[in-house]
Amino acid sequence: RKEVEQDPGPFNVPEGATVAFNCTYSNSASQSFFWYRQDCRKEPKLLMSVYSSGNEDGRFTAQLNRASQYISLLIRDSKLSDSATYLCVVRVHAGNNRKLIWGLGTSLAVNP
């Protein structure tokens, strides 16, 4: 089983739609969770962290479910510029060692 698993998509949605992505993780030592965004042929950039209580940043809402070991990203009122790959990232703590585990990414295409 992959340590971090995402549906690769692609998700094709019309402008203005609401779309949600899930990401599951297998390591119970996972402590921190993040969503990165990667545009085509560009580098990944941090979109938002995911807090236990859930958090919102404009049209983006991130939630964490520790019991079921998944995180989600909700995008409301999709814009054309939201088209990108969304990478789920988990930080695992094991003693003094910390490392990031990256998902494969979910591809989103927002259509006019």
Next chain:
Amino acid sequence: ETGVTQTPRHLVMGMTNKKSLKCEQHLGHNAMYWYKQSAKKPLELMFVYSLEERVENNSVPSRFSPECPNSSHLFLHLHTLQPEDSALYLCASSVQGGSYEQYFGPGTRLTVT
């Protein structure tokens, strides 16, 4: 816009060549990373350099050799590569090692022929 630069942006090399990738960060960070991104695979951490640690992914072949002369510069020396090494090589930096907020360079698109 980015505080992390990488050169070259594109590289085509034969299996017998020796080349080096360069990364420079202008953010005052203390940790730098090399990642490999291949099609249909997640980002693979290759090497980490920070004040606290130097970490290697044991699965990285010895034909990849990192060098970190100071906290702002990172190199990846390549020799006798294989076609399956063709990928996007991304450099990143962070305030400290293990930090989640990593700033990436634009990457070097490497093709091995």
